[in-house]
Amino acid sequence: xLGVLDNxxxxxxxxxxxxxxxxxVILFVAQxxxxxxxxxxxxxxxLFFNVLDFNVTRMVHIxxxxxxxxxxxxxxxxxxxxxxAGVETVGLKLGNLAFWLLxxxxxxxxxxxxxxxxxxxxDFTRWFVNEGREYIEAPRWADIGIVVCxxxxxxxxxxxxxxxxxxxxxxxxxxxxxxxxxxxLAGMFYTTNISVDQFWWWWVIHxxxxxxxxxxxxxxxxWGLIKLLGARRQIVTTWLYIEVAxxxxxxxLGLGHHYFWIGTPEYWLSIGGFFSALEPVPLxxxxxxxxxxxxxxxxxxxxxxxxxxxxxxxxxxxxGAGVWGFMHTLPQINLYTHGTQWTASHGHLxxxxxxxxxxxxxxxxxxQQWRGGVWMSGGLAGNGWKWKWALGLLNGxxxxxxxxxxxxxxxxxxxxxxxEGSTWQGYFVAQVHPWFIQGMNxxxxxxxxxxxxxxxLVWDLLTIGKGENRAKQEV
Amino acid sequence: xxxxxxxxxxFAAFFSGALVIVFGAIYALFLAWGRLRGxxxxxxxxxxxxxxxxxxxxxxxEAMHFDxxxxxxxxxxxxxxxxxxxxxxxxxxxxxxxxxxxxxxD
Numbered sequence: 295x296l297g298v299l300d301n302x303x304x305x306x307x308x309x310x311x312x313x314x315x316x317x318x319v320i321l322f323v324a325q326x327x328x329x330x331x332x333x334x335x336x337x338x339x340x341l342f343f344n345v346l347d348f349n350v351t352r353m354v355h356i357x358x359x360x361x362x363x364x365x366x367x368x369x370x371x372x373x374x375x376x377x378x379a380g381v382e383t384v385g386l387k388l389g390n391l392a393f394w395l396l397x398x399x400x401x402x403x404x405x406x407x408x409x410x411x412x413x414x415x416x417d418f419t420r421w422f423v424n425e426g427r428e429y430i431e432a433p434r435w436a437d438i439g440i441v442v443c444x445x446x447x448x449x450x451x452x453x454x455x456x457x458x459x460x461x462x463x464x465x466x467x468x469x470x471x472x473x474x475x476x477x478x479l480a481g482m483f484y485t486t487n488i489s490v491d492q493f494w495w496w497w498v499i500h501x502x503x504x505x506x507x508x509x510x511x512x513x514x515x516x517w518g519l520i521k522l523l524g525a526r527r528q529i530v531t532t533w534l535y536i537e538v539a540x541x542x543x544x545x546x547l548g549l550g551h552h553y554f555w556i557g558t559p560e561y562w563l564s565i566g567g568f569f570s571a572l573e574p575v576p577l578x579x580x581x582x583x584x585x586x587x588x589x590x591x592x593x594x595x596x597x598x599x600x601x602x603x604x605x606x607x608x609x610x611x612x613x614g615a616g617v618w619g620f621m622h623t624l625p626q627i628n629l630y631t632h633g634t635q636w637t638a639s640h641g642h643l644x645x646x647x648x649x650x651x652x653x654x655x656x657x658x659x660x661x662q663q664w665r666g667g668v669w670m671s672g673g674l675a676g677n678g679w680k681w682k683w684a685l686g687l688l689n690g691x692x693x694x695x696x697x698x699x700x701x702x703x704x705x706x707x708x709x710x711x712x713x714e715g716s717t718w719q720g721y722f723v724a725q726v727h728p729w730f731i732q733g734m735n736x737x738x739x740x741x742x743x744x745x746x747x748x749x750x751l752v753w754d755l756l757t758i759g760k761g762e763n764r765a766k767q768e769v
Numbered sequence: 770x771x772x773x774x775x776x777x778x779x780f781a782a783f784f785s786g787a788l789v790i791v792f793g794a795i796y797a798l799f800l801a802w803g804r805l806r807g808x809x810x811x812x813x814x815x816x817x818x819x820x821x822x823x824x825x826x827x828x829x830x831e832a833m834h835f836d837x838x839x840x841x842x843x844x845x846x847x848x849x850x851x852x853x854x855x856x857x858x859x860x861x862x863x864x865x866x867x868x869x870x871x872x873x874x875d
Contacts, residue, residue, distance in 0.1 A: 578853065617791060630773070
C-alpha cells in the first residue's frame with residue numbers, strides 16, 4: 295500500500311538494511327549530542343568536569359561517527375544486495391545475528407566508556423575497557439567482534455552474488471570488502487613502540503577512509519545513479535573502474551602524509567608530499583564527467599531529496615577532502631598545522647561531505663521503497679520544506695563549523711606552533727587568544743544549527759511520503 | 770630535506786594551495802562545458818583559468834620553498850591539472866558513444 299511504512303514492501307536484505315539504518319540514525323544523533331557537549335567544553339572547561347570529561351565526549355563523538363557511517367554503509371549494501379544479485383540474500387539469519395551482535399557490542403562499549411573513564415593502562419583495560427588508540431578505542435573483545443561481524447557481512451554479500459549474478463559493481467564491492475575487513479586487523483595488535491604503533495594505526499585510519507570507504511561509496515553512488523537517474527549500467531560501471539584506479543593510484547601512498555611526524559624515515563616526506571599532490575586530481579577530473587553527463591542527458595530524478603544529498607556529496611567531497619585537505623597537506627606547512635583545529639576543520643567537512651551525505655541519500659531511497667515506492671519528485675506535501683530545510687541546516691551548520699575551526703586552527707598554527715615553537719606554554723597562549731575563543735564560540739553556534747538540522751532530518755525521514763498516493767516517477 | 774614555510778608566507782601557502790584545487794576544478798568545468806557546447810569562448814576562458822592555476826602553483830612553490838625533488842611536484846601539478854581533464858573528456862566521450870551504440874543496436 296502506497297504511503298504507509300510496511301515491511302512487506304521490502305525484500306529480506308532490505309529489512310535487515312532498515313535495522314542498520316535505524317541504529318545509524320540513533321548514533322548520528324548521539325554523535326551530534328556528544329559533539330555539542332565537547333564543543334561546549336571548549337567554551338566552559340569546567341562543564342561536567344570529573345563527570346564526563348572532554349577526552350570521553352570527544353571519543354564518543356568520533357566513535358559514534360565512525361560506527362554510524364559504517365552501519366550506514368553496511369545497511370546500504372544489504373539494501374542493494376538482492377536487487378543487484380537477482381536472488382535472495384544468502385545467510386540472512388546469520389546476518390541478523392551479526393546485526394544484533396554489533397549493536398549490542400557498540401552499546402556495551404559506549405556504556406563502559408561512560409562508566410569507566412579513568413584506570414590503569416594494563417592488559418585488562420586493553421581487553422575490556424579501552425584500547426587507547428585514537429578513533430578506534432574499542433577494547434580488544436569488541437575488535438574481535440567487529441571483525442567477526444564484518445566477515446559475516448562479507449559472507450552474506452559474496453555468497454549472494456555467487457548464487458545470483460555478478461556485475462561490475464558487485465565485483466568491485468566484494469574486493470573492497472576484503473580490504474575493509476583485512477585492514478582493520480592492522481589496528482588490533484599491541485606494541486610498545488609508539489612509532490610502530492602509529493605506523494600500523496594509520497593503515498586503519500587512512501586506508502579505510504581514503505581508499506576502502508571511498509570505493510564503497512563509489513559502489514553505492516554507482517548503484518544510486520542507476521536507480522535515481524536511470525543512468526546506463528555500462529557507463530556507470532566503466533566509470534567505477536576508472537574511479538577505483540584513480541583513488542587507489544593516489545590514495546594508497548597518500549598514506550605518507552600521515553607519516554611525516556611519527557618517527558618514520560625521512561623519505562616519507564617525499565612520498566607523502568608527492569601522492570598528496572596527486573590525490574585531488576581525480577576529484578578535479580570528475581568535474582569533466584559530471585558536466586558531460588548533465589549536458590549530454592536530460593535526466594529526471596525519481597527521488598529529489600536523495601538526489602539533492604548526492605549533489606551535496608559531490609560538492610562536500612570536493613571541498614572537504616580536496617580543497618581543505620590540500621591546503622595543509624604538504625610537509626612544509628603541515629609541520630605547523632597537524633593536530634591543530636585545522637585538522638578538525640578538514641575532518642568535519644570531509645567526513646560530512648564525502649560520507650554522511652551519501653548515507654543520508656540512501657536513507658531517503660530506503661524510505662521511498664519502505665512506503666511502497668511513493669512519489670518523491672517535485673510537488674511534495676508542503677513543497678518538501680522539511681527535507682530542504684534539513685539539507686540547508688545540516689550543510690550550513692557543518693560549513694559554519696568548518697570555517698570557525700579553520701580560523702581557530704590558523705591562529706594555533708601561527709601562535710602555538712610558529713611563534714611559541716610548539717611548547718606547552720605556546721599551547722595555552724594560543725588557547726586564550728581572541729581568534730581561538732571566537733572560533734570556538736562560532737563553532738558552537740553552528741553546532742546548534744547542525745543539531746536543528748538533524749532534528750528536522752529525523753522528523754522528515756519519519757514522515758516524508760506519509761499518505762502520498764502517487765507512485766514514484768519512472769526514470 | 771624540507772625547508773618549512775616562513776611565518777609571513779602562511780597565508781600565501783594556505784590560500785594558493787586552495788586556489789590550485791579550485792582553479793583546477795573551474796578549468797575542468799569550463800573546458801568540458803566549452804567542448805560540450807562547441808563554445809570557443811568557454812575554452813578560451815578555461816585556458817585563462819589555467820593561467821591563474823599556474824600562478825597559484827608558482828606562488829605555492831615559492832612559499833613552500835620547493836627545491837630539488839620538490840620541483841617535480843610543481844611539474845606534476847602543472848601537467849596533471851592541464852592534461853587530466855582532457856583525458857577524462859576523451860574517456861567520457863568514448864564510453865558514452867560505445868554505450869549509446871550498444872544500446873541502440875539492442
